[in-house]
Amino acid sequence: MQKRSSLVWPAVAAVVGVAAAAAATAFSVAHDRVSLKPIAASTAMPRQQAERTAQSTVRLWAQEVRAGHRANLTALTCKGSRDDSPEAQRLASVGKPGTPVEILGFSEFTEDDTSHWSMMVFFFWPGGSDTGKVFHFAVEDDELRLCDVTAPPTLG
Secondary structure (H helix, E strand, C coil), X not given: XXXXXXXXXXXXXXXXXXXXXXXXXXXXXXXXXXXXXXXXXXXXXXXXXXXXXXXXXHHHHHHHHHXXXXXXXXHCECHHHCCCCHHHHHHHHHCCCCCCCXXXXXXXXXXXXXXXXXXXXXXXXXXXXXXXXXXXXXXECCEEEEEEEECCCCCC
16 A cells, blocks of 8 residues: 555656646746836937937837737836826727837937927838827836827927
């Protein structure tokens, strides 16, 4: 009887180990993880460097939209523009995860104040048309994050 029970415990341990590994694999596949950090930025950056950083942030955002990486999109977003905020809804309407958005160009970079910037971004949705929106950024925790997307001003 002693010999039989000594063989059972290693088998139970093996089954539990395999089940734990399978559960961990299933969890990691089912849950999106952050795999990037926003681009480093400073309120003291020269204007030209700030503009290039904003352009790079938009390109990175578009890449993550195309790839459907929700956790990375959240990491690139301002803390006040997450969850069900109006800003989050506007960002999602422009860049719904999985949408094949393509950035065409940039225009009108402005520093709204030392830590908030705006830039006109022109982009294309395949099957749609060219469009332009004003992307709004903020320096948070020494990183540039995307806070909002709004319609461009109208000529009047």
